[in-house]
Amino acid sequence: MSIVNSSILQHPIQLQFIGRAGREFVQTSLRNRGFVSHTASINTSGLKGNHITSTDVNLTAFNWSQNEINVGDMYSMSCKLIASNDANADHLHFDSATSLDVTSVYPVGENLIRGAVDRVSLTALGTIVGKEIVPGDADHPSGCTITLKSVDIDPITKSPVVWFTKHHICPMPSLESAARMWQEGAIVHISGVVVGYDSVSFMWISSVNCISVVGPGDANGVQxxxxxxxxxxxxxxxxxxxxxxxxxxxxxxxxxxxxxxxxxxxxxxxxxxxxxxxxxxxxxxxx
Missing domain, CATH: 3.30.160 (Double Stranded RNA Binding Domain)
Known part of the structure; x- marks a missing residue:
C-alpha cells in the first residue's frame, strides 16, 4: 500500500464479508483516532476449490460505541477494503447500518463456519496493470488472471492509498474483441467471489462473475x-x-x-x- 496524490480518482473495492469476529486488535494509533478493530479471517478454497485456507483480516470501525460487535459471533457485513500488499492484515471498514449478527438468527456451529468458505463477494473498480494467461487442464478450462490497481481514501489516515489485487477470468471469452478490451490501462468494473490469497505478492484473488470495461486508462478519457x-x-x-x-x-x-x-x-x-x-x-x- 502506498500513498498517492489526493487528486486521483477513487477506484474502491467493496466486500460482503461473512465470518466470525475474534478478539480485539489493540493498536494505540487506531485508538487515538477513534477506531477499534477485531481480528477475523476469510476462508477460501483456491481457484480449483481443493485447498481451504484462512487469511487474517481486521474488522475496523469508527465510533465503536455505535458499531460494537461480539467476540465469537458470526457476522455478515458490507465492508470497504483497504489492502496493504504486505504481511500486515488488511482492514475491512464496516458500519453497523450494513452489518448483521448472523448468530442472532442461526446458532454458530461447524456447518455454518464451513458454509462460509468462498462466500465473500467482491465488487471492484480499478485499472488493469497486468494480464497473465492461465493454462487449463482436464478439469478446468484455460483462463486469464488480471492484476487490478485500486485507489481509495484510508478512513484511518484520511490519505489516498493504492494497492493491487488479482482477478481470475475463466473460461476465456470466445470473442477476440472482448479479450482485447482487457488490456493494460483499461478501467474495469468487476463482480466476483474471493477464492484465495497470494501469500507471495500479498494480493487477494477473486473468481470473476462479471467484468465490464468502463473506460480507457489514458488521461483523455473516452475517445x-x-x-x-x-x-x-x-x-x-x-x-x-x-x-x-x-x-x-x-x-x-x-x-x-x-x-x-x-x-x-x-x-x-x-x-x-x-x-x-x-x-x-x-x-x-x-x-
Missing part, C-alpha cells in the same frame, strides 16, 4: 467521436465531449434563428404598412 456537418444538421446525437461540434451547432442555430427572426420581423413590418395603406385608401374614398 472522441467525430461526425460530419451533415449529420449534425440532421440532428445526430452529439457525444458530451465533442465540444467542437457543440460549438458549431450553437453557432449554426444562432445564425439561422437570427435570419428567421429578421425575415419574420420584415414580414410583420410589411404587413403593417399594407394595412395602413388600406385604411388610408378607405378614408380618402369616403371623404
Amino acid at each position: 472522441r467521436v467525430r461526425r460530419s456537418r451533415r449529420q449534425i444538421r440532421q440532428g445526430a446525437v452529439i457525444a458530451a465531449n465533442d465540444g467542437i461540434w457543440q460549438q458549431m451547432i450553437r453557432a449554426y442555430a444562432s445564425r439561422n434563428m437570427a435570419r428567421i427572426g429578421m425575415r419574420n420581423g420584415a414580414r410583420h413590418m410589411g404587413s403593417g404598412r399594407d394595412a395602413a395603406r388600406k385604411r388610408l385608401y378607405r378614408r380618402n374614398s369616403i371623404m
